Amino acid sequence: SQTIHQWPATLVQPVGSPLSLECTVEGTSNPNLYWYRQAAGRGLQLLFYSVGIGQISSEVPQNLSASRPQDRQFILSSKKLLLSDSGFYLCAWSVAGPYEQYFGPGTRLTVT
């Protein structure tokens, strides 16, 4: 069966510090991968998605970036965090087409 992992689960970082969040998927090949952000009490904002290694689509211009160095690995990064980057970050995967997405447990990021 497929499993999706995210780490860390919780992170507190000062403004201006770098960020690296990692997501890995097990049990499937060539998945579509997604990064979402959820502000407190709000809906989901799609940040990036990837349909293959090295292929990244950005949905929201910002100081975040994403990379997919391996088929089942998706990384969210920032060189300098802003207070507005605080939120709950969710990684998800799906197969191509009108199929469900499966979500990881999320990373709670607080920028102080």
Next chain:
Amino acid sequence: GNSVTQMEGPVTLSEEAFLTINCTYTATGYPSLFWYVQYPGEGLQLLLKATKADDKGSNKGFEATYRKETTSFHLEKGSVQVSDSAVYFCALSEFTGNQFYFGTGTSLTVIP
């Protein structure tokens, strides 16, 4: 374009009450429709899905019917429990795309 609109929350119900959360969609093609549930501090979990018109998705006492004529996918449950307290998201995905479209989420609180 594609979009999902769901009823504003929060919704507060007494235990054993009937639940309806409205969801309507706009799509350019023939989407699959989904309901997700998010418990506090967790990622989203797929609750149910329907892939074509008149399909009924069901799980854990929840049901939703894909109504193409009204472009709706309303979530219902006959008797809610305290453990159903969560945020519910309606979503769609189309065959030709790689993106999901989520509603803004509806917070449900069930009181004993």
